Amino acid sequence: MNFAQVFSEGTSLLLEGIKLTVGIALFSILIGFFIGLFACLMGISNVKILKFISGAYVWVIRGTPMIVQAFIVYFGVPQVVQVFISGFRFTPFVAGVITLSLNAGAYMSEIFRGGIQAVNKGQIEAARSLGMSQSKALIKVVLPQAFRIAIPSLVNQFIITIKDTSILSVIGLAEIVNKAKTYVGATYQFFATYIYVAAFYLVIISVLMIFSKMLEKRLNNNGRKSKSH
């Protein structure tokens, strides 16, 4: 157990990995957010086929392990596409973003749905009674409130997505766990290296949690204070 050695030799290696971890997580959270929002709106629409697509998407993603999804995207899909475009391949980064954002999107879709359902039905009735259309009532009245309700769950999903990047080491993505594996392979410093890796994750996620606390506090100050007289 040589922490000093791991610290001096491994830091630059792990920092390289963490860049990729954070980059891929940010991309996936952003894309997943919109996929989730879209899937959620499809799911609550009155159009049967849209409802079905949204339901099937969430069902498949939730019902299969992400490691299998990553294999399908990285190894499976290119094999099919190669029938039409020879030599087609995804880089691990692209395959990783696709897998992670589809995953995050499915869970966020459910989070949004929960948020929308938690908004009092009277809110939409009030908007409709004033002449606003269903979609305008949704956009201007329901969604802003649903987002606020969903923030803690969304932050939780962001954290899961950041940690899930580690699974992508299986498709050769040179993120932090993959870098650590390489380093451990050469030095056999299992304990020190993986403790160090864990610390990296802890720091990133702590930063995210501090941001989310600040955001929640800000939003809560908009009218969630107790009555002022």
Place this chain on the structure above:
Amino acid sequence: MAEKVKVTNLHKSFSSNHVLKGIDFEVSEGEVVCLIGPSGSGKSTLLRCLNRLETPTSGSVEVDGVLITDKHTDLNKFRENVGMVFQQFNLFDHLTVKKNIMLAPVDRKKMSKDEAEKKALELLARVGLTDKADAYPRQLSGGQQQRVAIARALAMHPDIMLFDEPTSALDPEMVGEVLAVMKELAAEGMTMVVVTHEMGFARDVADRVIFMADGVIVEEGLPDEIFSNPQSARTKEFLSCVL
């Protein structure tokens, strides 16, 4: 006087629950009609059929010359002319008082942002809440919230106002301030349909009182007639409980 509301043989069922069983009634321009009756009698459902928040099972509803039971009617356009005030206020929690009032007029392109803001402040002055323009609903008392809700409905310049038990969710000491605003509105000649348990208000302000029970109109007439000399046994029984 012109007819503002004309309801003909209105039925409404929620699955197997037959809530309205053939309602016929009319409201003239400038008239204040109070709907009273026991809980579950269908008063609120009837009121909600008047702006199609509930879709009637059968029968016809004509409001302001628009047949709203016709499925081709542009409900959004129609609803601009019919304000509604809810028991639970239903102010938009994420918006300030002023923005609550401005939202629909701007969205429906009735006013520019500046006009809507001016109108909002005017209406807030009218309901005595100028100093709350930038507060959020949660920072207000129930009575204040309900007065904002009335101002919000008035911002669309409605011809008719519907009130669904506007004071039932309020602490007793706040009922008066809301009723005062409603009285003022009635005095200005607004056509109003009010579902209420405030018998004093019905007696003082209504031009006509309609007593409903079990999904039908049991009795209707001038407030004095209904309160002092009810004809039906069902009305007598109800009034003896609430007066």
